[in-house]
Amino acid sequence: MRTQVVIIGAGPAGLLLSHLLRLAGVASVVLESRSREHCEQRIRAGVLEQGTVDTLTQAGLGSRMQREGLVHHGIELLFERTRHRIDLTALTGGRAITVYGQHEVVRDMIAAAIDHQQPLYFDVSAVSLHDLTTDKPWVQFTHEGIAQRIDCEFIAGCDGFHGISRDSIPAAALQTFERIYPYAWLGILAHAAPTCDELVYAHHERGFALFSMRSPELTRLYLQCRPDEDLAQWPDQRVWAELHARFDNADGWLPAIGEIAQKGVTPMRSFVCEPMQYGRLFLAGDAAHIVPPTGAKGMNLAVADVRVLSKALAAHYRDGRDDLLAAYSSTCLARVWRAEHFSYFMTNMLHPSFDDTPFVNRLKLSELRYVARSDAAARMLAENYVGLPFDD
Template sequence: MSQTTTQVAIIGGGPSGLLLSQLLHRQGIDTVVLERQTRDYVLGRIRAGVLEHGFVELMREAGCAARMEAEGEEHHGVYLAHQGRMDRIDLAGSADGATVMVYGQTEVTRDLYAARDAMGGSVIHQADKVQPHDLKSQTPYVTYEKDGAEHRIDCDFIIGADGFHGVSRKSIPADVLREYEKVYPFGWLGVLSETKPASPELVYARHERGFALCSMRSQVLSRYYIQVPLTDKVEDWSDEAFWTELKARLPKEVAEGLQTGASIEKSIAPLRSFVAEPMRYGQLFLAGDAAHIVPPTGAKGLNSAASDIYYLYHGFLDHYKNGDSAGLEGYSEKALARVWKAERFSWWMTNLLHRFPDMSEADLRLQCADLDYLFSSEAAQASMAENYVGLPY
């Protein structure tokens, strides 16, 4: 068995793990990233595309923001379509000038890979049978297999950024871990197409036929979603059927200008809320989807992972540079406080805009009243804007 040593071993080579590795490397803190899949597989994932202003600042601090700032779309507002009209939330005007950046997660990951390569960062792909050990000791380590050989990494700390199905969370004893979950009775059918976006800013639509969203990745790449039953399969939806249904749920002025085309990716994602507590066990720290999942309504998934990375990054800086471990000791409590607020916001937006199968007429009227209140109150709009652009770290 080969044996190496690092300061921070990171399980998971998605954007969370890569971002933390890049930030720490720039501060002289050594890391090794282990990823089960190939780089091409990681870059083939089609995920989030709306970045909070705090995430943008982290990318700048990591030295990875040049392409994002050149090619990303800074958005100052967002539209909610409801009851036959389109209302706009002025994000910048309601949240002290803060905005969001529309830039695909795939591109974020590509930029982070390029930065890790440029600095000679250690990212090991196709690491199989990864397992953390001795988490309650001061000498934890990680084992894995690659190309038929066994390897061991001795380290000070282990970061579990390996997603919902990864090994990290499962390494916390059942009598310590508490899990909270809410499953929604529908999914989102998403289509990616090489077409001009239907609107200069995102459009979230509440409609009697179900929710719809017009999003984008660039001025020539659009991402659209419609709410569908969990029983639906991708094969049930031709491109033509998707475009027809999407147009039926959008305001007339948006539908008439919608450019359609062949889908280059089509998938159905179920919606759920999930939180695991605590996010630290001994020398193991959970981050991102390994610890929490939100419905995509409100774009908080990747952004919540970024806040975890912010707290870990500053905790490690204080630990290694100043001998102060308070940030690491308080990581779980601080991270969870922000995570639960993101969960609340995603839950609120999901309930505000979706058609639930068991909704009564009273429920529908309450939805309408909630939307009417939102657009009659500057305070309510400021609250939504503050949450949408990202609560402070």
């Protein structure tokens, strides 16, 4: 086989890149090690920035999102038993967020790829990348028991933190930055109608908690826990009791109790590799960077990356320009580090530390009070939360 761009990974980054390239007249092939069913059913966070919503809509991928997504104009911070609303829309000139599951975004993009007959291979194995520093890279893989080779001109590594793309770059060519947090999230998906129209971030002396939703019938909730938490020690009754304790407030609001359909522990880490390109290989999304989920930036950063990459590849093929490709890493990393800092800020402020001094936890409460009472601090949070505008 021969194509212009081989995309490794059929997550949001890889699938969106293939659509953007198609719209620009650039041919691509997507390779994914998992099954289609796995990709479509893998539940991940679903808070979409305004820019992500606009990008999906402009690419012709937003019709179901527009019908079923839940548009939120604010979030709530709950601390010291009091709820404080941050008006995202008023503070950002009309921007908002949309709650729409990542797996739903993936389903929409896979369906569109099939409709447009985009080459998309699931269940591939033994993927290897070759001749990355030449103008004729190639990819070898096995599909349905048959070893195959694709000759191409560029490779996009969109295969996540544990994928093969980043590992295909010599260690000496990369610099990595990482922070492992001393806590994790115990998350549940419950068959219960959401009792609040917006996300509620709760700081409590017992630990952080987050109220979110996936649909008018499904509530998504999280509890701060240890990274090595044993789920067997968390029967449903204990989960609900702890959630209600951490969400306790003077208004009497609480999430509704329902059947728990899913339960799991999510570790917390920040990670960035520099540069995000090596020869003809370009990394995007989780292959290049990880953020803790507190700031809701993971998928949104992936979308930002492939916007930049698709425009750079389009300029290469349409205009013979390579300056945008040369600047890909520095362009993306400016936004990545801003998102890393915001995610760190949200995570640090909202999670009480049990390994630190009472002094540090008092500082966190002071910061929460400042954000809740200062228009300038609230605007900073709102601007970053809804996503900074793209600089095209």
